[in-house]
Each structure stands twice: as structure tokens, then as C-alpha cells.
Amino acid sequence: MSTPLSRRAFARLALAPAALTLLGGGAAHAAAAPDRGAVLRAMGRAAVFLDRHVSYRGGYLWSYLPDLSASWGELEARRSMCWVQPPGTPSVGHSLLDAYHATGAEEFYRAAERTGLALVAAQLPIGGWNYVHDFAGTGALRRWYETVGGNGWRLEEFQHHYGNATFDDAGTSAAAQLILRLYLERRDPRFKAALARAIRFVLAAQFRGGVADGGWPQRFPAFAGSVSRTHWPAERPPWLPADVRHGMEDGEYTQHVTFNDDVLGENIKFLLLCASTLHRPDLLAPVHRAMRCLQRMQQPGPQAGWALQHLSRPVGGRPAGAPAGARSYEPRALATHTTQTNIRQLFHYFRLTGDRSYLTRVPEAIDWLSSCPLTEQQLAENPLLAKRTHPTFVELGTNRALFVHRFGSNIRNGAYYTDHDHRNTLGHYSAGRAIDLDGLRRTYAELASLSDKEIAELRARSPLTPGPPIPVPRHFSVRELELTDLFRDAKPTLPTVPDADAETLVRDLGNKDHWLTPAEAVTNPFRGRPPAEPFHGKDFMSTHVGDRYDTSPFPPAERPLVISTGAYVANMAKLIAWADR
Helix, strand or coil, X not given: CCCCCCCHHHHHHHHCHHHHHHCCCCCCCCCCCCCHHHHHHHHHHHHHHHHHHHCECCECCCEECCCCCCEECCCEECCCEEECCCCCHHHHHHHHHHHHHHHCCHHXXXXXXXXXXXXXXXXXXXXXXXXXEECCCHHHHHHHHHCCHHHCCCXXXXXXCCCCEECHHHHXXXXXXXXXXXXXXXXXXXXXXXXXXXXXXXXXXXXXXXXXXXXXXXXXXXXXXXXXXXXXXXCCCCCCCCCCEECCCCCCHHHCEECHHHHXXXXXXXXXXXXXXXXXXXXXXXXXXXXXXXXXXXXXXCCCCCCCEECCCCECCECCCCEECCCCCCCCCEEHHHHHHHHHHHHHHHHHXXXXXXXXXXXXXXXXXXXXXXXXXXXXXXXXHCCCCEXXXXXXXXXXXXXXXXXXXXXXXXXXXXXXXXXXXXXXXXXXXXXXXXXXXXXXXXXXXXXXXXHHHHHHHCCCCCCCCCCCCCCXXXXXXXXXXXXXXXXXXXXXXXXXXXXXXXXHHHHHCCCCEECCCECCCCCCCCCCCCCCCXXXXXXXXXXXXXXXXXXXXXXXXXXXXXXXXHHHHHHHHHHCC
């Protein structure tokens, strides 16, 4: 995925006596503990290998064959491409900057800086980021969308080149947060302009006025052209019931208020970080509007939950704020996992503001989740529901579980549909979710019992309350940052990493300077336009991929060893936590 750059200079540095001090050498620890210098040198070798050998102009994909002859993001990708969607370029950048904070070694900062500049290059003029960028130019990216992306049956977000930016999968928020961190580190003007564009983008994309006020769409700005969406084939399988729901039920879903992948929570986090570190109190009003939007979108009882998306304007006689469908395998329905996420968001909003109204309707939401668990029969008859407690989707009105299926073999002869049958559900999109009802109840009870004095103490530490500047958290890749980690005097805890784990990671790195891990997914190559002839079998109902024309990723029977950015970030997170303890 990237043209390898010379790594000889750093290799010489890493082996030189002076570098041992720079990378954390020193007196050896007790015999039972790994040598700190050896661990830090290993971290440095892994980082420089990724930066100089694997990256392309500082940008990253998700996985690579060791000889770099093939590479993947969520789909197969060319060498000149970089993925913004985690665990791609921003994720690696955050890891590199975290390693710099843990070790003080300048090599980590230089690699993080190079990755940040790749994101500056990938930033769209509007200020946000697409899922993917191609350094070969927009024309090359469009051709990729028309071929590889266009044949990805289940990856509807890659079937058309919108040319706009997305909030999906935290790509824009993760990139913007890295640009903010790099600017704050040394006030580099190259990051200042990019940061200003990112802030303007988040503010410009926020809905203003009406029920949707304070929310964000999935993509911005709205796409002006027409998009050819997945269709319903003229000839349907004879075994398919006549009354199934299908298609994108509410039109262009990218312009609805989006809660999927915690879009609203991620944007709030970015705005709070900017407000706290850049002395920008003007960014607090958009945060308050966003919090009220989430509160306002909660549906009336007894189904007092949230959907993946909600209408930003009236559609087909349905009012703004009503639950909306999204991709063709995301029906118009309430979503149990999104409801759990939004309840936890309300807990954070209460902690941030001390406003008890954010807790008022939480019991209704918990009661609704309690009313719609998976049944014993559903769990027994569908192995894909193992370790799940609730259906992903719940039908409006009836409160019955909805399940999504598909027929056909590719993007031209296949389609998704929804019904109440819990069998033969999708393999690539979970039909069930694990909902922690007991945890939600405990947290609600704990917060509801706080005294006025305790609430006042919380508010005094909140980034929404005027006061001294709040420094940016030290680490972003070691564990997920919560909104409470942005409070004054917050002391985020690092995970405890046993010495044996650090030793194992260093040993696995070896002299090759990179970790190899079995590939989670591979893809079929692009083979041209798929056949439209009907396929009435059920072979691909629960698989990750369809026929040989489908370019969607799938777990292979034999998993090749790859260089994985996700594995790199996870391994480095352990070593960073070990080194910074």
C-alpha cells in the first residue's frame, strides 16, 4: 500500500549506542522484568518499518501481504490508496503519537507527523474526509469505485463515488482529532489550516432548526446527482414470501440524522476537545444543541428507543424525527444497540451538565429494551445469535423482532429483504446484539442518587464549564476515550500489561521488525460486470460474500499471514501501556 522509503538511517540509529538512550535505554530492570531499553527499541523498529516500508506517503490501508503485492482496506485497494476509516491512517497516527508520549523518541513524532500530513493531503476541500483517498488522483479513485467498489454486493457505501465527506465509522472524527493533537504538539502551521477546515466542516454539517437541530447527517454536503441504488430484481425466487419488506425505505439515507456508529457522540467529543484546548467557547453551543437533539429523538413510549437514523425532514407523510431506514439491510425500525449507546450518551450528558432532564426518560428506554429480548427458540435455532441477548432491529408498532436476509449471488441478481423469520440471517451484519441491561440500570441508579453537591462538583470539572484550559489526553489508542476523560483533572487509567505480554510481543516482532497475523478477510478480484441471470439458490444467504464477481471481503478457509494495521495498533497499545506505567 505504499511506496517503501529508505529505512537505513533509522536502522543505523536504532543500533547505535546514542539511540539506545534516545529510545529509552538505561539500567536493566530486575531479572523477572523485560529490559525497558529492549522493549522501546523494538517499538521503534516496528514503527519505522511501518512508516518507511509499508505506508504510502504516510498513509495506511488495513492489511498487506508481506511482500506488499496485495493490500486491502475494507475492500481490495491499490498501493497508492490510503484508508481513513479506522483502523487505517488516523488509527496508526494516534498510535505513533501515543508512542512518542510514552518514550519521548523523536522518531515516533516524525512518523506521526508524516501520517498527519497524509491526512492533510486526503482532506477534502469541504474540510472532512471520505472513507478512502487515492494519491493517484480523483480519476483513479472514481475508476476504483466503478470497478472494485461497484461490485461489492454488501458494501453499499462503496458502490458510488459521492465526492463528499462522511462521518460514518468515525473516519472524519479520528482524522480531525489527530490533526488537532499534532497542531497542539508544536503549533505547526501545516496542521493549523487543516484543523480550521475540519472545525468549519463539523459546524457546517450540523442541522439547524426544526426537530433535527443539532444532529448530523451521515455524509455532507448532500450529493447533488442521482445514485443508482441496489434494486429489486424483476424475477424473485419462488420460495420468497410475498409480504417481505425490501430496499432503502426512506430514500437517500445519508441525509438523515445519524446515530449509527455514534456519529453524534464522536462529533461532540471533537468539538469539546477543540473548545477545551483552543480556547473556543463558541464551540460549546453546538455541543449543547447536539445533546438536545439526541434527547429529542427518543421515541414515545412504550417503544422509547432510537433508530440508526431519524428523518431530518418529513418524508412520505412521516414527520421529521421519525425512525428512518438506511442501507437496504438496515430497515426502518428501532435499533437495540443504538438505544444502548444513546442511553450511555445521556449518562455522559448528565455528567457534563448536571441537568437531571437528561436522565428523565432513561427508565423508559431501559423498560423498552427489557420488553424485546430474543426468545429461547430464536437463540436455539440460529447459531449466529450466540452470545446475543436482543435482536438488532425491532419493528415499529408491533415490537416484534425483525431479521434481514438476502437472495441471489451478486449485486445485479441479488437483494436484501426483511421479515420476522429468525433463521438464515446475514453473516456479515449481526442479527442480534449483546445489551447490558443490568449495567444500564446500575449506572442510572448511581447517577440518579447523586446529591446536588456531588452534581455541582461534577459540573465544576466539566469541559462545558468555564475555567482553566484542559490539556488534551495523553493517549488515544491505548483504550477508547470517553467524554468523561475530557474533564478537568481526569486521570484516564491505562490497562495493566503483564511483563510476559510485553516479552511475547517483542519476541514475535523478531528481527523482521513487523508482526504477522492471519488475515481476517480477503477478497475476490474484480472480474467485470456480474451476470444478471436469476440465482434462486440459498447458497449465499448467510455468507460474507456472494459469487466470484462479488468483491466484498470474506474470511478465507486458509488465512494468509498479513501485516495488519489493526494488529499493529493493538500490539503497540499494550507496549505503550507497559512503557508508560
